[in-house]
Amino acid sequence: xxxxxxxxRHGKLQKDRAIHRAYSRLxxxxxxxxxxxxxxxxxxxxxxxxxAAPVVNGHHLGVEALFNLARFVASHxxxxxxxxxxxxxxxxxxxxxxxxxxxxxxxxxxxGSAWYAVSDSCSESKRRWFVAHxxxxxxxxxxxxxxxxxxxxxxxxxxxxxxxxxxxxxxxELIGLGAHDDLVEAVLATRLGxxxxxxxxxxxxxxxxxxxxxxxxxxxxxxxxxFLHSLRHERVMVExxxxxxxxxxPRPHFSLKGRTPRSLFRLMEAWHRGLGLVADxxxxxxxxxxxxxxxxxxxxxxxxxxxxxxxxxxxxxxLRAEGAALRHCVASYSHRCWRGTSRIWSLRxxxxxxxxxxxxxxxxxxxxAVVQARGFQNRPxxxxxxxxxxxxxxxxxxxxxxxxx
Numbered sequence: 246x247x248x249x250x251x252x253x254r255h256g257k258l259q260k261d262r263a264i265h266r267a268y269s270r271l272x273x274x275x276x277x278x279x280x281x282x283x284x285x286x287x288x289x290x291x292x293x294x295x296x297a298a299p300v301v302n303g304h305h306l307g308v309e310a311l312f313n314l315a316r317f318v319a320s321h322x323x324x325x326x327x328x329x330x331x332x333x334x335x336x337x338x339x340x341x342x343x344x345x346x347x348x349x350x351x352x353x354x355x356x357g358s359a360w361y362a363v364s365d366s367c368s369e370s371k372r373r374w375f376v377a378h379x380x381x382x383x384x385x386x387x388x389x390x391x392x393x394x395x396x397x398x399x400x401x402x403x404x405x406x407x408x409x410x411x412x413x414x415x416x417x418e419l420i421g422l423g424a425h426d427d428l429v430e431a432v433l434a435t436r437l438g439x440x441x442x443x444x445x446x447x448x449x450x451x452x453x454x455x456x457x458x459x460x461x462x463x464x465x466x467x468x469x470x471x472f473l474h475s476l477r478h479e480r481v482m483v484e485x486x487x488x489x490x491x492x493x494x495p496r497p498h499f500s501l502k503g504r505t506p507r508s509l510f511r512l513m514e515a516w517h518r519g520l521g522l523v524a525d526x527x528x529x530x531x532x533x534x535x536x537x538x539x540x541x542x543x544x545x546x547x548x549x550x551x552x553x554x555x556x557x558x559x560x561x562x563x564l565r566a567e568g569a570a571l572r573h574c575v576a577s578y579s580h581r582c583w584r585g586t587s588r589i590w591s592l593r594x595x596x597x598x599x600x601x602x603x604x605x606x607x608x609x610x611x612x613x614a615v616v617q618a619r620g621f622q623n624r625p626x627x628x629x630x631x632x633x634x635x636x637x638x639x640x641x642x643x644x645x646x647x648x649x650x
Contacts, residue, residue, distance in 0.1 A: 260296055263305035267312040274316070281315035283325045288338070291330025295342075298335040298361070310339045310360040313372060314346060320376045321346045348379040354406045355413060362410075367441075371410055389414070390441040392448075397421035411439040418448070423455050431466035434616055434647050436474065443478055453501045460506040468623050471574050472513040473499070479580075516574070527583045528560035532610065534588070537637050552595040553629075555606075555637050557588065567591055570602045572622045578607070585610065592630060604630045614644040 264285065271278040288295040288311065298307030328345045331338035340357030352375070359371035367390070378384050384402065385393035391414060393401065401417035408416075412433055419429045432438065437447060450473060454461055461469070476496045501509070534557065541551040558564055561579035567589075568576040581587040592604035604626050607617035615638050618626045625647075626634055638645055 259300045260305055260308065263300070263308035267308055267315075271312070271315060276318050277315045280318040280321075280325070281311060284311045284315055284342075287325045287328060287330075288342070291328065292332070292335075292338040292342070294331070294333070294335040295338050298339075301363075304361075304363045306361040306363075307335055307339070309363055310343075313360050314343060317347065317372065317376060320380075322349055343375065344379070347376055350379055350381055352379045353402050353404060355404050355408050356410060358410060367411075391418055391444040393417070394421055409439070411441055414441060415439075419451055422448075422451050424451065425458065427463045428454055428458065428466065431463040432470070435467050435470045437470055438616075446477065449501055453504075457506045464619075464623055464625050465510070467617055467619075468574055469509070469513060471577060472516055475577050476516070479577075527579045529583050529585070531557055531559055532588045532608070534590070534608070534641050534643075537640065539633065549597040553633055554593045554595060555633075556591050556593060558582075558591055564589060567602055567605055571605055571620060573605065573619050575605050575607075575619075592633060604634065606634065608643065612644070612646075613642065614646045616646055618647050 267281060268278065271281055288307075295307040295311070298305060298310075300306070323345055325346065328342055331341045333341070336357070337354070339360055340354045343357050343360050344352065356371075356375050356378070359368070359375045362368040362371055370388070374384065374387050374389065377387055383398065385395065385398040393414075397417045397420075400420050401413050404413035404416070415433060415438055416429055419432060424432075432451075450470075454466065475494070477494055477499050478497070479494055480491055536557065537555040539553045541553065543549070543551060558567060559582075561576070564579050564582070565576040568574060575589060578587055578589055582589055586609075588608040588610055590606040590608065591602050592606065594601050594603050604618055604620050606615060608614070609616045615634070618634055620626060620630065635645065637643075
């Protein structure tokens with residue numbers, strides 16, 4: 246059997262398994278079970294692209310959307326059979342189907358991703374927001390994880406079709422507060438692009454950054470967010486001889502009131518230095534991403550070749566050494582790597598027996614994206630290092646969503 250035939254057969258098997266699981270999960274709910282059958286028949290006739298959607302983290306996104314739409318059958322305002330179908334992509338087809346079934350009013354297409362959202366903490370909330378907003382409720386009146394003004398709501402509802410819902414909310418909040426494009430881009434490249442918890446505190450941070458924008462470079466935003474998150478919100482699991490110990494955030498009531506950028510950066514630098522003294526025994530498995538080594542000949546034939554190496558860091562000790570070498574805060578990421586929410590890679594330059602770290606790279610596995618890349622003292626990548634990062638990311642099918650300022 247050819248590789249193409251194997252690929253098609255594997256895709257069909259994954260789809261069939263997803264449908265079988267959906268039927269099993271819907272068995273206790275007879276109306277939803279019957280609606281799922283109707284939806285399957287409908288998309289097979291009117292939009293085959295839905296069942297050709299990709300499988301992500303074990304979830305067939307097309308089948309997942311039909312499963313969720315079936316569960317919300319009590320909110321349907323039109324019949325499945327009356328949908329006209331769609332020749333567009335699977336995402337567009339799902340948005341069209343959801344709008345047809347549930348929408349008394351037209352809603353922005355980017356909200357349609359709620360129906361195949363499976364891997365985040367507010368997936369079900371997104372679906373409820375879709376239903377309520379399509380029924381006529383203003384988005385800012387819903388039970389959303391941030392206070393949204395009318396201006397923010399208008400910005401949010403005007404988001405581009407491809408934008409993730411969390412990113413759209415954070416972007417609307419920042420622009421509504423008066424943030425410039427560089428700050429918006431820098432924040433969206435951090436964990437807070439998708440993490441909307443602790444909203445009241447982070448709004449004080451946005452106001453601080455906007456008020457002090459001349460004194461805070463975009464490259465400093467990511468490290469500052471890491472510092473504040475670790476200080477106020479991060480619960481760290483540490484492996485000891487007695488078992489796993491949970492360390493609570495050191496200063497859960499930390500406030501920016503009365504602080505200046507200079508005083509805040511002094512605290513952050515002290516925290517960075519202290520990271521090298523924290524001992525943890527965390528380690529984690531390597532990801533499926535592949536390392537890369539590029540050999541560059543030297544002008545002098547007798548000189549050893551110059552090697553550029555992409556290496557994954559897989560334990561806390563390696564992160565501490567990397568952070569100490571480049572004077573940044575990657576040592577604080579060990580628990581995130583251990584949980585699988587981040588992957589850290591290092592771009593290193595080797596000349597003979599000398600090995601030097603040049604760039605530290607954070608990968609978001611869920612988004613398959615490079616979200617941060619920092620050199621010495623958090624400098625953004627440039628020149629040869631940036632070119633190599635782009636080459637490696639392209640080879641590994643990773644998107645670059647990092648700030649280069």
